[in-house]
Amino acid sequence: MYRYDDFDAAFVAERNRQFRAQVERRIDGSLTEDEFKPLRLMNGLYLQLHAYMLRVAIPYGTLRGAQMRQLAMIAERWDQGYGHFTTRQNIQYNWPKLRDIPDILDALAEVEMHAIQTSGNTIRNVTADHFAGAAADEVADPRPVAELIRQWSTDHPEFQFMPRKFKIAVTGSPNDRAVTAAHDIGIRIVRNDAGEIGYQVLVGGGLGRTPMIGKVINDFVPGADLLPYLEAIVSVWNLLGRRDNKYKSRIKITVHEHGIDAIREMVEARFAEVKPTFSGVDQEMLSAIEAQFAAPEFRGAGTETYDAAYDADPIFRAWADTNLTEHRAPGYAIAEISLKAHGATPGDATAEQMRVMADLAERFGHDELRISHEQNVVLPHVHKDDLPEVHRILREHGLATANIGLISDIIACPGMDYCALATARSIPIAQEIATRFEELQTEHEIGDLKIKISGCINACGHHHVGHIGILGLDRAGVENYQVTLGGDHTETASLGERTGPGFSADEIVGAVETVVDTYLAERTDENERFLETYRRVGMAPFKAALYPAKDKAEKKERANAA
Structure with missing residues (x-):
């Protein structure tokens, strides 16, 4: 895992010192809120609906x-x-006082963390597959590349004052768990x-308001060319955007207006200019970074304790x-800790629960944790014989909900309970x-089903790519x-298709139940997942179930016309 060097530590300390002075000037009135806004945004501080919100970076989760x-401790x-853990693998604090922010940033620096960008x-914070370095299907660990990009x-x-924010995601697996197709750049x-x-x-x-699936600009960029190629892409957009x-x-x-072929041509021309300026220094940096991501020393393969618990304990x-x-x-196994207990706020963890997860990582998980874009926490390396004890401890602290990938494992933005941009409640x-x-x-009967909820058109809850999006x-x-x-x-990324008119807050849960009932009636057998059923039968049976009166009227109109 990456550790700060002297430069990193000095850089973060200086940024914190600068921001402490800026906060003091805001508090004493030397800076207006309009003058302070660009300064606080550079340090992850938002002014939300009720209070300031601090977003802390957890690079690649x-x-x-x-x-x-x-x-x-900070919480x-x-x-x-x-x-609150977010879909960008960050953590947000929703109630800090402005005068305390500099102390929070210094506390983060003590453990090599920050809120920059x-x-x-x-x-923004570079995200990655939350199973990185552990997944059986992985081509290579994406975290060294993500750290190089960071x-x-x-x-x-x-790239400090671009047309808008810019998001990059990296996956090392053919099974994309990093939502790369929904990013400005997906790798x-x-x-x-x-x-x-x-x-x-x-x-x-x-x-957001204009959802699009990313287009392949280059099928194979050699390893030594990646960073200059990325610089070429961002540089071209920074000028055209x-x-x-x-x-x-x-x-x-920009890609839509100019076309992917024209963008590719401009990027290739810019890449030819940029590449000589790197002179291999990025590869030297990458080699040093890769050394910090060496796999832990794994134990033997025997799983007698796990096997016995699996056979004897149905929970x-x-x-x-x-x-x-x-x-x-x-x-070994990858263990996901659900932050989606039924009726709880998706993505929230108490200070006590955070300490429990820290203890488990140190005792059983080679001192590693991952935050997933699905707002859960991952222990990436746990020996199977330790899992019964891990599960026991999780149960004691309300962290053993068995619902990863099921209908209650919902992604949701904070919505109108916190966010000044929200137009409806999500939580x-x-x-x-x-x-x-x-x-x-019925969760286990339904099986794999992704519900994603956003409280406004900005789509922080990724509703466009939910099996059911709200x-x-x-x-x-x-x-x-x-x-x-x-x-x-x-x-196999795709954008969801709108069913028709919306539903009130009192109706939406029933509408979701109708969609699920329709799926269960339409699927070929219990092994056919929701997305497979939808792609086979299309929208029609779901729309008919959701809007029965409208469907009957349309049929009658067609019959009369005939």
Whole structure:
């Protein structure tokens, strides 16, 4: 795992010193809020609906136990005892006081963390597959590349005031768990026919008010060319990107307006100019970084304790069946800790729970934790014989919900409970859906089903790529929820299709239940997943079930016309 060197430590300390002085000037009135805004955004500080919100970077979602424990301390000392993990693998504190922010940043620096470039029109926190370095299907660990990109992009003088924010995701697996197709740049580690490792690069993905799936700009960028190639892409967009209209400023609009072929031609020309300036220094940096991501020393493959617990304990078996994923090392598993207990706020963890997860990482997980874009926490390296004890401890602290990938494992943005941009609530809807299906006891019968909820058009809840997507809007002062079906965030990425008119807050849970009932009636057998069924039968049966009166009227109209 990456550790700061002297430069990193000095850089973060100086940024914190500068921001402390800026906060003092804001408090004494020397800076107006308008003058302070660009300064605070450079340091991850937002002014939300009720209070300031601090977004802390967790680069590519990787944490040590000591770092998670420090996040717990910050939550208790300077916030309200909890933190919120986000779809960009960050953590947000929703209630800090402005005067305390400099102390929080210094506390983060003590454990090699910061909030730099978690906001503003810069290259944001680089995200990656949360199973990186552990997954059995992995071509290569994407975290060294993500760290190289983080170092390159942090305070890059050309890219601090771009047309809009810019997001990069990296996956090292053919099974895309990093939502690369919905990013400004998506990077997929691949092998060519000669067995050489390189990168497939996508550009122009993004959600929000104009959702688009990224397009492949280069099928195979050699390893030595990646960083100059990325610089060429961002440089081209920084010049072309529109600054006259923030709704048309993202690179997805630039690619759409100019076409991928024209963008590719401009990028290749810029790449030819940029590449000689790197002179191999990026590869030297990458080699040093890769050395810090060496795999831990794994134990033997025997799993007698795990096997006995799996056979004897049905509660442990249910958790193991849903929350464990195959590891590349024999005898090990990847364990996901659900932050989606039924009726809880998706992505929230108390300080106590953070400390528990830190302890588990140090005792059983080679001191590694990951934050997933799905707002859960991952123990990437756990020997199977330790899992019964891990599960026991998780149960004691409300962290053993066996629902990873099921209908209650919902992604939800903070919505109108916190966010000044939101037009509807997200959290209560997620809670009600999870509670309804727990009461029905149908989660496991339904199987793999991704619900994603956003409280406004900005799509922080990734609703466009949910199997069932829910978008909360304001309709004449009343919350209204649009439903989309068929979205997919993986390597077969697709945008959901809108079902029709939206539903009120009182109707939306019933609408979701109708969609699920329709799926269960239409699927060929219990092994056919929701997305497979939807792609086979299309929208028609779902629309007919959701809008029966409208469907009957249309049929009658067609019959009369005939």
